Amino acid sequence: MAAFLSVENLYKNIHTDQPAPVLAVTGHFDVLKLEDLHIPQPHPYNRRDYYKISLVTGHSFIHYARQTFEIRESALVFTNPMLPYQWERKSEEQRGYVCVFTEAFFNQFLPIKQYPVFQQPAYAVLPLTSDEADRFESLFLQLKAELQSDYAYKDDFVRTQVLNLIHLAQKMQPAGNPTGVATNATERLATLFTDLLDRQFPIENNDQRLSLHTAASFAEPLGVHVNYLNRAVKEVTNKTTSQWIAEKIILEARYLLTHTSWTITDIAWSLGFEEANHFSAFFKKHTQQTPNQFRKLAPV
Structure with missing residues (x-):
């Protein structure tokens, strides 16, 4: 754990x-x-x-x-x-x-x-x-x-x-709407998406697995078409659904690599990847390091 x-x-x-x-x-x-x-x-x-x-x-x-x-x-x-x-x-x-x-x-x-x-x-x-x-x-x-x-x-x-x-x-923070409180249907949908994404974390044991890790997988429980979800999230947050999902997965991957002894295969499975090599390629794309390289260099 x-x-x-x-x-x-x-x-x-x-x-x-x-x-x-x-x-x-x-x-x-x-x-x-x-x-x-x-x-x-x-x-x-x-x-x-x-x-x-x-x-x-x-x-x-x-x-x-x-x-x-x-x-x-x-x-x-x-x-x-x-x-x-x-x-x-x-x-x-x-x-x-x-x-x-x-x-x-x-x-x-x-x-x-x-x-x-x-x-x-x-x-x-x-x-x-x-x-x-x-x-x-x-x-x-x-x-x-x-x-x-x-x-x-x-x-x-x-x-x-x-x-x-x-x-x-x-x-004292800059003016705007940093609270995430929705004021219309588009903002409500974006808020529901980020809340649903956040509720999947943290991964606390290696029997736990992300069930939602693509824009399409989020659209289904939210009851909307994936294209509408993508437009709403981009309009409200200025980031795509894929960026939100990737950032959360990378954040969790860094933590698991640093603070657990789980194998790369176990971490990949918990984060929703079917193959460890797919996870390694995803991690390197976003961090310029392989999971093994990150684990060896990570501070403890």
């Missing part, structure tokens, strides 16, 4: 005597100083079983499967459990705060994974000016102080403050 890094493993790398907070609700929440975290370099390219909101100052790079973001000064970074990433520090001095929580902590609100900052890397890394960084730092300090208080309803207060932080960040 493809492993997730757990909250417990995170706390093994914390250099502080301060105990983790105990809240009245199911789910975990904490605010940590970045300086107290011992983060191995290179930072593992992996999935976690928790969400993070990080306020960081210092030169670094964040690597996703197909995108890299550079942080030169300060930035707010949102990471979710499903999207593996690697954090590469470039400057020795790194400071800031990390807000760590599980999805269960927000079970009384809109599902946390539906917020745009946790959906796409393009919305997840928000560069900040010095004044903006100071503003967000004050929010992190308020959260950290509240965790140590004896207020009977502090769990509700903390949740509300985190949502306030998320909304402030989203309001």
Whole structure:
């Protein structure tokens, strides 16, 4: 099974005597100083079983499967459990705060994974000016102080403050419709397609297999002609259905090659390929490496 890094493993790398907070609700929440975290370099390219909101100052790079973001000064970074990433520090001095929580902590609100900052890397890394960084730092300090208080309803207060932080960040994003909320039939169809695509992942064991991996296979359960689906997705997202599918398969393939001992044949089958050589050709077309080459060179 493809492993997730757990909250417990995170706390093994914390250099502080301060105990983790105990809240009245199911789910975990904490605010940590970045300086107290011992983060191995290179930072593992992996999935976690928790969400993070990080306020960081210092030169670094964040690597996703197909995108890299550079942080030169300060930035707010949102990471979710499903999207593996690697954090590469470039400057020795790194400071800031990390807000760590599980999805269960927000079970009384809109599902946390539906917020745009946790959906796409393009919305997840928000560069900040010095004044903006100071503003967000004050929010992190308020959260950290509240965790140590004896207020009977502090769990509700903390949740509300985190949502306030998320909304402030989203309001700073460029204008447009990054939320994916459909406003007409074409947008609704594109949203249904991407939701159906996302629900197939992650691949957690080698008995699991993608059942939908072509535009035509998605059109059938969506009840539309494949040509209409292709037009709708291209019009709304500016990417083809084939590009969406390929990117998700490549992202999952990179993860499975790096973090499981499955054979190439097993990975190919799980990702919907009938033959391992077809998967190898597909992978090389999109990454310029064969699966074996990627596996040998991938950071662990």
